[in-house]
Amino acid sequence: MSVLTKKIYYHDTDCGGVVYYANYLKYFEEARTEYLREKGIDLKELSSKGILFVVRKVDIDYKAPARYADTLDISTEITRIKNVSLEFFQQVKRDGQILVSAKTVLVCINSEFQPHPMPQDIIENL
């Protein structure tokens, strides 16, 4: 499991006084990228070889709102590895309290946007 720490600024929030619900998907992108980097997987390098990961599915639960100036911890772990897809489980916590959790499925594709088996070294690294 990997944890990314993130501070909340005005641009993250909306006039309801809380973090806008779509913005958590940005934090989850950042946290997955850092998780993969820690495992030796560089998405930019892969993309230059024509291998991309795209999001196929997100199931997200909003339990409690984050607010301006909060410091959040975004945890990331992989819960399933298939031939062409990865399933992540991620949580947003503030001082240990779970605010948001999400299950995300990424699919490995080639430059024609077609599903493509993940390179063997990626599967081994994970």
Place this chain on the structure above:
Amino acid sequence: MSVLTKKIYYHDTDCGGVVYYANYLKYFEEARTEYLREKGIDLKELSSKGILFVVRKVDIDYKAPARYADTLDISTEITRIKNVSLEFFQQVKRDGQILVSAKTVLVCINSEFQPHPMPQDIIENL
């Protein structure tokens, strides 16, 4: 069912050449707002009375990517009405092709962020 038409600009896309996955949640917010307005429900007026709707859950499927300069149709319908919550089903289409679909649960809350029964006239309008 209600349909919102939406054009895609640079700010909607990412360097993968497609619409960024979090941005569909913005279009879904816009489309739900217009759907409710058509039913005579004004979220701003409700908010001034201390009644808010917050997103509790989103299950979203990405089937095919939208791109720069696309014109998208966002359809919205309500699939379940409970005492304190509403379930929406929404789809993003381009020329009739389904690109993205989502099920979203909204919860009615009061100004202390606690669940609150929906006003009776809202339930009747829907």
Place this chain on the structure above:
Amino acid sequence: MSVLTKKIYYHDTDCGGVVYYANYLKYFEEARTEYLREKGIDLKELSSKGILFVVRKVDIDYKAPARYADTLDISTEITRIKNVSLEFFQQVKRDGQILVSAKTVLVCINSEFQPHPMPQDIIENL
């Protein structure tokens, strides 16, 4: 002069209760795109020929804030045409009141991100 009408949703605002200051640049992008389209200039088609316009400079004045559920009019006009650049003057108004105004310089570039003379038919259309 061309005018784009735009409604404000939650995702446009921040927890200060007003439209977030960076978001006006998105509306200006949209309004410039529509202005150019009305003049017969299609940015997507140009981009497929390796001709792009990038923003070189923005001077923006914030006079009064826009808020949730506002309907805004974004006006766009061209104030200067040079060999490789265009200068736009744009205003955001609500019920005739000027909220924000901006002067923006766009530079015509080729696919190597180098300045490139604007195609002659573009200059004629403008």
Place this chain on the structure above:
Amino acid sequence: MSVLTKKIYYHDTDCGGVVYYANYLKYFEEARTEYLREKGIDLKELSSKGILFVVRKVDIDYKAPARYADTLDISTEITRIKNVSLEFFQQVKRDGQILVSAKTVLVCINSEFQPHPMPQDIIENL
């Protein structure tokens, strides 16, 4: 002078392959907030006392584009302190190269959105 380091992810970019021009204003907000915090000025605490800073003016120059996976340094310094306003000069650099620079004027306002003299301790801290 204060420097904030920032990594670029997909959500920062657009389909032109570079960071979207409005997003630099988000990084500048983050960097100003951290600059002020280092000077002992907490914007959240001030806001709870009815003292806010709003952006009145931004002049921004885009010299070269930032791209996906870049690590950027955002420098911030104050260039003018007046009774009700602050002027910042900020730069985005990558490996020492200046990509973007901006001059921003912030105005101190009260909860009625009217200009308000800055508290004396803020002026002293700066």
